[in-house]
Amino acid sequence: MSGSNGAPTRRSTRHPQRSPRTLKVLAGAVPVVLVGAGLALVAVNGGVKATLDASAATCADPTHVSVSTTREFLPVLRKVASGVEEAAGDRAGCPAFEVTASAPAAAVSQVTGGGSDAPDVWVPDSSVWVQRANAQLGGDSLPQPVTVAQSPLVVAVPQARAAHYAGAGVPSWAQLLGGSVPARMSDPGASTAGLIALTTVRSALGSSPEVQQEVGGAMIKLSRTAAKSTDDLFTAAASQGAGAPGFPASEQQVLRYDAGHPEALLVPVVPTPGTGRLDYPFVTVGQPKPAVAKAVLALRNALTSESGQRAVRAAGFRTADGQGGPTPTPGVTNPAVKLLPEPSLKDVDAALQTWSAVSTEMRMLAVIDVSGSMTEQFGGLTRMAVAQGATDTALRFFPPRSQVGLWVFSTDKDGPGKDWKQLVPLGQLDQTVGGVNQRAALLQANAGISSYIGGNTGLYDTILAAYERVKQNWDPNRINSVVLLTDGQNDDTQGLNLDQLMAKLRAEADPTKPVPVITIGMGPGVDASVLDQISRATGGKSYLAQKPDDIRKVFVEALLQRSCRPNC
Structure with missing residues (x-):
């Protein structure tokens, strides 16, 4: 449970005010009040009864144990911990559990940080979080956890739709x-x-x-x-x-x-065909002192006991071994x-990593080879037709806020010495410029791209120009990249050679403004090793398409992997 500011809520399960305890003393004693000692003597029926006040009724020299769990499991832990406290009574060293509900990611930081806020016991809602903590702790891994509850992952759907599934089959x-x-x-x-x-x-x-x-x-x-x-x-x-x-x-x-x-x-x-689960591993954190370790063991044993598992079920969880299930709401x-x-x-x-990739907005310049060899066959279609189909697919499923531009390239495509030609400048897909929607402009340009076919492969000059264009207005809130598709090797003898290109890419590289160049090679004329060398130099990746279907696949894969650039 969290407070209004999102901070964890801490509360000891040991109640600060116990029921008054009585102590019989010799009859006829004179009534006296010993407030300083926390003991009040009062005459009762001719005798004297001693009543412990709140301060005297609490545990003497308690063993404080901090417990961190999730909001859903908090009531279970508080109930079971309270039972352990009650069973221990008020003798010296009895446990006083302080239960905390924290988000799992925050709890991982507490557990691995080694600071004073690290709990003695941690019960997250998945063993995945324990694995995450162990990966950070290295050789000081947490001890083997004990699962104390579980709850299968389901899809919550409105009752009316669930009734439909009962007849049509579960999706x-x-x-x-x-x-x-x-x-x-x-x-x-x-x-x-x-x-x-x-x-x-x-x-x-x-x-x-x-x-x-x-x-x-x-x-x-x-x-x-x-x-x-x-x-x-x-x-x-x-x-x-x-x-x-x-x-x-x-x-x-x-x-x-x-x-x-x-x-x-x-x-x-x-x-x-099935599902995963949220499990609740009970983990001892650090090297607790003997008194704390004893209290921790008592809490774990109570959770895994028959009465503890009843408390688990009562809160809507399944037992540690997954048996049974919670009592459902009527009608469910x-x-x-x-x-x-x-x-x-x-x-x-x-x-x-996949989620991070698709959640981060993109800024991508697509660069398509239109040299003469793109008219050759590739799996029953021309290479250009395959490239157009892949580009069309990608453009249609890119999210609306993606920024995408389109170039074509071959030797002297936009005049002598300029191997690349801009068809559509970089722009956001859901925006309209000059009365034309960006996505529609890209799709239209891609549909007519075959009209530009001709010339040789001016690869190196184009790669450098595309890299510089994307870097020019680098956006810190997006993944900035170049995706280039080609079917051949550089054969522009008037432009850069490979060594010159690599030198310029290294000179212009800025670790704070990465621009990965993702290259896609198709057909037997591709020099895969050169494309790989260029992509690696920019933190990108190179793909080789062996069949037409590969082109569509690598367009998507390039998008999904962009979040790890430039350190893939």
């Missing part, structure tokens, strides 16, 4: 991503449900280039409607009712929402759950 992750089923998601950088959803999609759909291309294109769209948190999506669902899109959340989160919104129920749906049925393999840290990093 797949591909349908949710592809747009045939309305869907949104929360930012995976801030939401564990969003993060697990990304890794689940990768696991469910496979890793083939074709699938990843479709996933990437869908993520581009989803990233533009992503909510800051899963709570924001629940809030939107409450106001939109039956028209609300589905979104990934934990089963427990859906149950908690439904309890307070009977008029706008959401139903947990598990897409095919718990879904059958098939769990997919747990994600590794590598899987998580790859998913976050």
Whole structure:
């Protein structure tokens, strides 16, 4: 739970005021008040009863134990920790648990920072966060955690739509991503449900280039409607009712929402072929003193005990072994759950890298080879037709705020000694200049690009000019890049040679303003090693298309990988 400023809320579960305790003393004693000692003696029925006041009733010399968890799991930990305190009584050294709810990413910083704010116990909502902390800690990894609860990842959908699925069949992750089923998601950088959803999609759909291309294109769209948190999506669902899109959340989160919104129920749906889960690992942090370690062990044992697991179930979670399920809201049925393999840290990093790539706006100059050899066949089509088709596809799914420009090149294309020609200057796709929409202007120019075919491949001069143009108005809020497609080698004898080009690229390189040049080679006449050398020099990457379908694939891949430039 967080305060209004978003800061973690801390509260000890040990109540500061116990019920008064009584102590019988000798009958006939004279009533006296010993306030300084915290003891009040009062005459009762001819005798004297001693009553401990609040300060005397509290634990003598308590063992303070700090516990960090998520907002959803906070009530469970407070209830179980309170039970441990009650069982320990008020003897010296008894535990006093201070429970904190923090966002997982913030908790990772606390756990790995080694400062005074590091908790003694950490219970995040996914083992992924423990892996992240261990990666930062290196040789000082956290001890093996113990799972104390779990909740499967589901897609929360309005009740009316869920009823439709009951007859038409549960949708797949591909349908949710592809747009045939309305869907949104929360930012995976801030939401564990969003993060697990990304890794689940990768696991469910496979890793083939074709699938990843479709996933990437869908993520581009989803990233533009992503909510800051899963709570924001629940809030939107409450106001939109039956028209609300589905979104990934934990089963427990859906149950908690439904309890307070009977008029706008959401139903947990598990897409095919399966799903991931939020698990709750209990982790001991650092090297606690013996008294703290004893209290930590008592809390862990209480959570994994029969009564502790009842508390877990009562809060809407499934047990540590995944058995059973929470009691659903009337009218809602718990879904059958098939769990997919747990994600590794590598899987998580790859998913976050993809999301970061598609979430960052782009500024890209597309440069297309129009030398005479582009009329040759490539898989039953001319190379130019294949290039046009790939460019058309890319231009149609690029997000509206993307800035894109289009050049063509071959020797002396725009006059003697100038191998490149600008067809459409860099501009934002959703803007209109001179009465013409930028995206429409690009599509139209691309459709007529074959009219420029002729000449030889003026590669090196064009690459330098494109690099300098993008760098000229470098935008710190975008990924600035050049994507160049060619079917040949440089054969402009009047222009730069390779050594001269490389020297100029090195001289103009500015680490604070990276401009990766991504090259795509197609056909047998390409010198792949030269293209790779040029791309690497700028922090870009080179691709080689062996068949027409590869062109479309690499356009998408180039977009998805741009966030890691120039250090891929």
